[in-house]
Amino acid sequence: MAKVTIPFGPQHPALKEPERFDLTILGERIVRLNARLGYNHRGIEKACEQRSYISALYLIERICGICSHSHATAFVQCVEEIAGLEVPARARYIRTLIAELERMHSHLLWLGVAGHEIGFDTLLMYTWRDREVVMDLLAALTGNRVNYGINTIGGVRRDVSPEQCAEILRGIDTLEERTKYYMQLATEDAMLAERLVAVGSLCTEDAARLGAVGPVARASNLNQDVRRDDPYAAYGELDFKVITDTHCDVYGRVLVRVGELMESCRIICQVLSNLPEGPIAVKAPRKIPAGEALTRYEAPRGEDVHYVRGNGTERPERVKVRAPTLANVQAVSKMLENNYLADMPIVLAAIDPCFSCTDRAVVVREAGCVEQRMDWKALRLYGIEWYRKNRGIDCSKIKLRM
Amino acid sequence: MRKPGAMLSEVLPYIFRKPATRDYPHMKAEMPAHFRGKLVSTDAKCVGCKLCIKDCPAGAITITKVAEKQFEITIDLAKCIYCAQCVDACPRKVLASSANFELASLDRETLKVRITAGPPPAEPDAGEGPAPEV
Amino acid sequence: MGYALFNILVFPGLLFLSLFGMLAEFADRKIYARLQNRVGPPWYQPEADFIKLLAKEEIVPADADRAVFRFLPVVALTAVVCSSIYIPLWSRSALYSFEGDVIVVLYLLTLPTLTFFLAGWYSNSLFAALGAVRALTQLFAYEVPLFMGILAPAIVASSWSLSGVAQFYGAHPAYWIFNLPGFVVCLVALQGKLERLPFDIPDAETEIVGGTFTEYSGRLLAFFRMTIDVELVVGSALLAAVFFPFGLGLPPVAGFILFLGKVLFIVTLLAVFRTVMARMRIDQMVEFCWKYLSTAALFQVLISLAVKGVILG
Numbered sequence: 001m002a003k004v005t006i007p008f009g010p011q012h013p014a015l016k017e018p019e020r021f022d023l024t025i026l027g028e029r030i031v032r033l034n035a036r037l038g039y040n041h042r043g044i045e046k047a048c049e050q051r052s053y054i055s056a057l058y059l060i061e062r063i064c065g066i067c068s069h070s071h072a073t074a075f076v077q078c079v080e081e082i083a084g085l086e087v088p089a090r091a092r093y094i095r096t097l098i099a100e101l102e103r104m105h106s107h108l109l110w111l112g113v114a115g116h117e118i119g120f121d122t123l124l125m126y127t128w129r130d131r132e133v134v135m136d137l138l139a140a141l142t143g144n145r146v147n148y149g150i151n152t153i154g155g156v157r158r159d160v161s162p163e164q165c166a167e168i169l170r171g172i173d174t175l176e177e178r179t180k181y182y183m184q185l186a187t188e189d190a191m192l193a194e195r196l197v198a199v200g201s202l203c204t205e206d207a208a209r210l211g212a213v214g215p216v217a218r219a220s221n222l223n224q225d226v227r228r229d230d231p232y233a234a235y236g237e238l239d240f241k242v243i244t245d246t247h248c249d250v251y252g253r254v255l256v257r258v259g260e261l262m263e264s265c266r267i268i269c270q271v272l273s274n275l276p277e278g279p280i281a282v283k284a285p286r287k288i289p290a291g292e293a294l295t296r297y298e299a300p301r302g303e304d305v306h307y308v309r310g311n312g313t314e315r316p317e318r319v320k321v322r323a324p325t326l327a328n329v330q331a332v333s334k335m336l337e338n339n340y341l342a343d344m345p346i347v348l349a350a351i352d353p354c355f356s357c358t359d360r361a362v363v364v365r366e367a368g369c370v371e372q373r374m375d376w377k378a379l380r381l382y383g384i385e386w387y388r389k390n391r392g393i394d395c396s397k398i399k400l401r402m
Numbered sequence: 403m404r405k406p407g408a409m410l411s412e413v414l415p416y417i418f419r420k421p422a423t424r425d426y427p428h429m430k431a432e433m434p435a436h437f438r439g440k441l442v443s444t445d446a447k448c449v450g451c452k453l454c455i456k457d458c459p460a461g462a463i464t465i466t467k468v469a470e471k472q473f474e475i476t477i478d479l480a481k482c483i484y485c486a487q488c489v490d491a492c493p494r495k496v497l498a499s500s501a502n503f504e505l506a507s508l509d510r511e512t513l514k515v516r517i518t519a520g521p522p523p524a525e526p527d528a529g530e531g532p533a534p535e536v
Numbered sequence: 537m538g539y540a541l542f543n544i545l546v547f548p549g550l551l552f553l554s555l556f557g558m559l560a561e562f563a564d565r566k567i568y569a570r571l572q573n574r575v576g577p578p579w580y581q582p583e584a585d586f587i588k589l590l591a592k593e594e595i596v597p598a599d600a601d602r603a604v605f606r607f608l609p610v611v612a613l614t615a616v617v618c619s620s621i622y623i624p625l626w627s628r629s630a631l632y633s634f635e636g637d638v639i640v641v642l643y644l645l646t647l648p649t650l651t652f653f654l655a656g657w658y659s660n661s662l663f664a665a666l667g668a669v670r671a672l673t674q675l676f677a678y679e680v681p682l683f684m685g686i687l688a689p690a691i692v693a694s695s696w697s698l699s700g701v702a703q704f705y706g707a708h709p710a711y712w713i714f715n716l717p718g719f720v721v722c723l724v725a726l727q728g729k730l731e732r733l734p735f736d737i738p739d740a741e742t743e744i745v746g747g748t749f750t751e752y753s754g755r756l757l758a759f760f761r762m763t764i765d766v767e768l769v770v771g772s773a774l775l776a777a778v779f780f781p782f783g784l785g786l787p788p789v790a791g792f793i794l795f796l797g798k799v800l801f802i803v804t805l806l807a808v809f810r811t812v813m814a815r816m817r818i819d820q821m822v823e824f825c826w827k828y829l830s831t832a833a834l835f836q837v838l839i840s841l842a843v844k845g846v847i848l849g
Contacts, residue, residue, distance in 0.1 A: 014742040055459040119815025125572040140434035189408035191814040342817045407812035422573045
């Protein structure tokens with residue numbers, strides 16, 4: 001039987017965001033995976049260079065809808081480090097609170113998506129119904145269900161009142177019960193086990209070699225978590241477990257994420273009971289002094305790295321974001337070796353891909369080559385010519401409404 | 403012991419319960435307090451410092467001077483990202499967030515919200531002068 | 537002659553089966569939704585879907601075989617409606633019956649699956665071809681248990697005609713208890729035939745986009761979906777006729793209502809299965825069907841032989 005190459009994407013019902021994976025299959029077995037990223041590149045890093053730091057913060061927050069607080073906090077920690085600002089303790093605790101609520105929201109969303117990819121829509125509906133509890137809590141605390149906008153340079157923008165604390169604790173109680181049910185379901189259901197166990201295996205050495213981060217690494221028994229290894233916000237003062245698992249496959253990733261849901265409930269209870277009094281922000285200057293900083297943050301998907309360089313003006317000189325999915329997507333090709341085509345959606349979903357976070361521009365310069373730059377008009381003409389030559393499609397008559 | 407269909411005992415009672423879906427738009431969704439919806443004006447008066455424009459990430463605000471010490475704020479709801487940075491940045495607290503999120507419109511022009519400045523402060527009385535113009 | 541035409545085309549033929557099929561689809565989707573704590577569609581949703589699809593543009597891929605591509609939905613719908621005329625619905629005999637019509641009914645019910653395969657193959661599209669191959673692989677997995685499960689009660693009844701089976705069980709009502717293992721086997725295999733969860737592998741949306749129907753749109757897709765609805769009803773009616781053969785002597789109206797009740801009961805069971813299970817992989821499904829389902833069906837056949845030999849012999 002001949003090998004067939006299937007284009008998985010960029011438009012595909014299994015993918016929530018566009019990326020292209022060319023799968024070469026023999027019958028139903030996957031032989032090779034060729035990933036082509038970049039379909040979601042929006043030029044955010046360049047756009048940040050043309051905005052003030054506070055405007056850039058809102059732009060960075062919108063890199064992703066699910067890990068928006070991760071990106072915003074990492075960015076603002078970089079800027080505070082360059083400016084030498086001392087963030088008050090209460091602000092750090094509130095940031096941690098929102099971070100853990102975001103982690104719960106993200107993992108519940110992921111459980112639903114994983115269920116949908118294997119055709120188990122009931123799990124999708126139930127986890128997303130329970131996720132509404134977190135969304136309502138976040139809307140009450142921050143003013144919006146996603147893109148919370150709680151961070152400002154020097155602290156947070158809103159305070160947490162005692163009534164809100166009580167409401168959060170009630171919500172967490174409900175969620176803890178539901179998470180226990182999902183843990184029980186993951187261990188009891190035979191069909192979940194059939195579809196998830198021994199699928200997408202990634203042994204510990206490969207996970208370390210390919211640079212996997214976050215729950216993917218922890219499910220392959222790599223004990224790494226930025227919250228414990230390089231504490232930021234209030235994590236240095238809190239007591240929590242890092243969940244690892246030895247299964248090294250998709251089932252392990254499910255167990256790690258459900259375990260992290262339980263841990264997040266506990267962390268939130270600790271934060272609320274130890275919330276220190278004090279101001280919620282310090283005044284930040286408009287002009288951030290020259291300097292550079294790099295921070296790491298444990299987003300729900302893994303280690304998120306931000307780098308900011310300031311040059312004493314109101315605008316950042318360079319912003320660089322390395323999202324966790326970029327580190328994990330290298331491992332997908334190894335995970336899919338000797339797996340079936342039917343496993344492709346769930347294995348891809350198991351790294352919790354967020355391609356909006358991932359796509360950044362990378363300049364690869366070989367020694368001695370001339371850099372070629374094109375402006376917008378030249379790029380458009382180049383594109384029209386390419387399509388005319390290679391695909392036989394003539395796009396020159398399309399009028400742009402700019 | 404693993405069995406197929408482990409969700410059955412959880413799922414069956416729901417056939418008799420009310421669905422978790424809210425019947426929008428017949429039942430309106432209650433937004434929490436401090437929800438960041440459409441921007442509205444408070445009674446305070448804009449002095450034209452343009453700090454809100456400086457910090458707006460989307461460039462949605464324009465301020466035009468209509469008279470001496472009177473400014474008109476135009477907010478383009480189509481561009482606004484509802485971050486409420488302008489609410490925080492304004493030193494006079496002229497803008498505030500409302501809970502209105504049902505902002506869809508068929509015409510871009512209706513999405514430009516104009517907030518006119520409040521009445522000018524009363525001129526100090528110079529003896530028996532005429533009543534100040536409002 | 538006119539009376540026969542009325543029976544085949546209107547009642548209980550094409551028109552009645554289409555409407556009942558859409559009612560069954562509504563029942564299935566509503567129960568599925570309510571079990572998931574959602575509201576679910578209104579009663580007219582399947583009709584609305586059908587009318588909407590009729591109004592859409594029909595796109596035939598450039599390299600596909602036009603004639604076969606457009607002819608296949610008709611073949612599928614015809615086969616399914618034809619098979620219903622041999623199934624005793626609410627009386628002891630079907631519209632038409634002859635010795636051997638069990639085989640004819642099962643063969644006519646296999647035809648839609650073959651048309652799904654051909655539809656995917658002739659679409660000249662990658663995803664459709666994958667779906668088509670999966671449909672055929674699935675056919676080899678569930679056909680044998682389904683056939684054995686349907687034949688087991690026929691063995692006890694010593695008849696190769698579904699009407700004969702119904703008459704036998706009408707005379708000896710208690711014997712349908714022995715067919716319960718076969719009922720479970722056939723219920724599981726029916727899900728494979730109807731390509732429903734957990735066996736909706738040929739139509740796995742998240743894996744191969746649309747499966748066999750990827751390139752179908754407009755009227756053609758409307759008729760394929762109508763075929764699937766009617767297959768749901770006819771398959772359930774077949775199971776009801778073979779495994780629940782009680783109450784077949786009742787007066788027409790009561791018998792009709794009992795028939796509706798039996799079919800909707802089976803549809804409810806199928807909807808509950810769809811809710812609590814995930815999709816299986818094709819290799820897991822083939823393994824499951826040959827290891828466990830066929831063994832259970834064989835077991836049922838042995839029970840039937842024992843019943844026939846010991847009790848009746």
